[in-house]
Amino acid sequence: MSSSTLSRQARQALTTPAPGAKGGPSLRRSRDNVSGWAFSAPFLVFFLVFLVWPILYGFYMSLTGKSLTGANDTLIGFANYSEAFADAGMWRSLGNTLYFTVISTVPLVLVALAMAALLNIGLPAQWLWRLSYFAPFLLASTVVSMFFVWMYNPQLGLINDFLSKFGIPKVGWLNDPNVAMWSIVIATLWWTVGFNFLLYLAAMQNIPAQHYEAASLDGAGAWRQFFSITLPQLTPTTVMIVLLQILASLKIFDQIYQMTAGGPGGSTRPVVQYIFETGFTGYRLGYSAAISYIFFGLIVMVSVMQFFVVRRRSA
Numbered sequence: 001m002s003s004s005t006l007s008r009q010a011r012q013a014l015t016t017p018a019p020g021a022k023g024g025p026s027l028r029r030s031r032d033n034v035s036g037w038a039f040s041a042p043f044l045v046f047f048l049v050f051l052v053w054p055i056l057y058g059f060y061m062s063l064t065g066k067s068l069t070g071a072n073d074t075l076i077g078f079a080n081y082s083e084a085f086a087d088a089g090m091w092r093s094l095g096n097t098l099y100f101t102v103i104s105t106v107p108l109v110l111v112a113l114a115m116a117a118l119l120n121i122g123l124p125a126q127w128l129w130r131l132s133y134f135a136p137f138l139l140a141s142t143v144v145s146m147f148f149v150w151m152y153n154p155q156l157g158l159i160n161d162f163l164s165k166f167g168i169p170k171v172g173w174l175n176d177p178n179v180a181m182w183s184i185v186i187a188t189l190w191w192t193v194g195f196n197f198l199l200y201l202a203a204m205q206n207i208p209a210q211h212y213e214a215a216s217l218d219g220a221g222a223w224r225q226f227f228s229i230t231l232p233q234l235t236p237t238t239v240m241i242v243l244l245q246i247l248a249s250l251k252i253f254d255q256i257y258q259m260t261a262g263g264p265g266g267s268t269r270p271v272v273q274y275i276f277e278t279g280f281t282g283y284r285l286g287y288s289a290a291i292s293y294i295f296f297g298l299i300v301m302v303s304v305m306q307f308f309v310v311r312r313r314s315a
Helices: 003-015 025-062 079-085 088-120 126-138 141-151 158-164 180-205 209-217 222-233 235-250 254-259 271-280 285-314
Strands: none
Touching (some): 079 285, 088 126, 088 180, 088 235, 088 285, 141 158, 141 180, 209 222
């Protein structure tokens, strides 16, 4: 008897249920399915209760005139959405959000790339550089906001004191509508650039050294290697960082609310703060829910556009 015949008989013996045994492979599959659903049940319950239900209930709320006072909970259709699209305050806050997203995403990507490139060339005491670059990211937003509020103080702040030594007049960093948003961007850059830096550094250290050795043998200098090897290899990481940064910047609220409260004159008020004030200061929960879903639609559109851009690049 050949070995193949023996192995075939062994497989049949393993898969054939013993006499008197109930079920078989189908019973085992059923048990595996039950076990799988049992392990998944806690997550599914959490997902339905804390994600799916709030989304559905929030959309229902946006179709009502619901207020914190408990009045007018009846359905009013899309009247809230019609009002929101004609609301100049909403469009201004949305414009502030998009403006912050644009002027913050670019430096947060470029500065992180420069920091990672400088450290990747082999600076001494790398652990100290990594710690100093990433440490601010571990701080709470309240700590960072209060730190920069004191730094930006027109009379007692360290920055204006430093500028005055060179004869430069004092700047109202958080009081001037033309400067306030840029001041918040600087604070955000100092606070969060460390996360992007770590992503870039990890990607750079995964680039095979043979690429650089071959380029050196061909006479390519450091700049040529950076633009011809490093940057192309970092394309997937750059796309991911840009996507994460855009989504994070669109949701800006904490540092703006703590540093300027949306001022001066509403020049820094983001749309998330406008939603908060409409719902909890103006007591109009239904209207604030409608603005939330308009903003949610914008985020979905940005995410879908970036998905197709990434897919086209990878094709």
